[in-house]
Amino acid sequence: MTMPGETPAVGRPPVLEAIGVVKAYRGGDGSAIRVLDGVDLQVAPGEMVAVVGASGSGKSTFLHVLGALERPDAGVVRLGGQPTSGASDESLAELRNRQVGFVFQFHHLLKEFSALENVMMPMRIAERSEAECRARATELLERVGLGARLHHRPAELSGGEQQRAAVARALALRPPVLLADEPSGNLDHQNAERLHDLFAELAQDGGLGLVVVTHNRSLAERAQRTLHLEDGRLHPAPASAGGV
């Protein structure tokens, strides 16, 4: 029997793994609030997992810990088989850059740069050759349907286009894992659907492991598994609720 956080895919090592993850914050009265209280999750390559839950249930915290933006207080997170605990700040940043792409509700593209330059940015920082940066960024923007918008700045792109450019940027360094926090929260229905299709394709065809925090039922329905974060734990979401 497969447990809620376990990947049903057999034989493929997970791209992302959380075991017994605990994360606590101090409340206003000084007491510790265990936002994550022993969370387990495995994500296989090519798998999309949706995480749903009430406001304040810890979904963003979970994504930050999964993506090594924050360290867990206890438990283990492994990215591509490598544990994030015990790593120095520098090697953690390096692991994160190699293993994880992030997409947030707001795109955070740099407004004075074109779509192409924005997607090239992580590769330039990683000191890839200019020719490689340009070729890869062009390919990625074509992949997300922005081949005709390479030289547009963010303000000259629609909300949906901005978000798809942010996805292209997140994939620039070929991470095996993509983490998305309410990626369509700011989009109209049509643009949201297009983004959701893109996520499903990236998982299916590109072999990415995706964890998507969402309130959007149609996005959760595209996921292989929908998990509900409640009281610091992940539970299978009821199918009748569409997972949301």
Ligand SMILES: Nc1ncnc2c1ncn2[C@@H]1O[C@H](COP(=O)(O)OP(=O)(O)OP(=O)(O)O)[C@@H](O)[C@H]1O
């Ligand atoms: N840096 C922090 N310091 C103290 N408490 C925090 C911190 N970050 C988050 N929290 C608390 O942890 C809880 C979970 O926050 P989190 O942002 O992960 O929830 P969420 O499920 O993503 O919520 P939402 O759906 O509203 O975005 C909240 O009660 C929040 O106040």
